Amino acid sequence: MIQIESKIKVVDNSGANKIKCLKILNKSNKSRGKVGDIIVGVVCRLRKSQKFKKVKRKEIVYGLLVSTKDKISRNGGNILINFESTNVVLLNKSKSLLANRVKGSVFKELNIKGYNRVTSLSKNII
Numbered sequence: 001m002i003q004i005e006s007k008i009k010v011v012d013n014s015g016a017n018k019i020k021c022l023k024i025l026n027k028s029n030k031s032r033g034k035v036g037d038i039i040v041g042v043v044c045r046l047r048k049s050q051k052f053k054k055v056k057r058k059e060i061v062y063g064l065l066v067s068t069k070d071k072i073s074r075n076g077g078n079i080l081i082n083f084e085s086t087n088v089v090l091l092n093k094s095k096s097l098l099a100n101r102v103k104g105s106v107f108k109e110l111n112i113k114g115y116n117r118v119t120s121l122s123k124n125i126i
Helices: 116-121
Strands: 007-010 016-024 038-046 060-067 072-074 079-081 087-091
Touching (some): 016 087
Antiparallel strands (some): 007 016, 060 087
């Protein structure tokens, strides 16, 4: 789960490395974001190795949470799954993917929430 002002790692090839969360859409101010929530953030750091970047520093972007440090329960609470870091994929203004590659693993709960494009582009679905 993430809160406002959290710094989150970006796992696509858009050119951003970290973003800072400004708002979690469709939630109140005191609630926390979970996998599948859309956030509004600002780009804090860019990747140095990437030549062509689709975003600029201090640019406001949308993001989709694809994995979190917080544990997610499956099978009625029998199985608990978590990642080492909280990851996000960047979206454009029309809420479609900004990049064409997703690095790393994503949760299969994204398929249930209707983000099939993200799961089809990722290497591993957990």
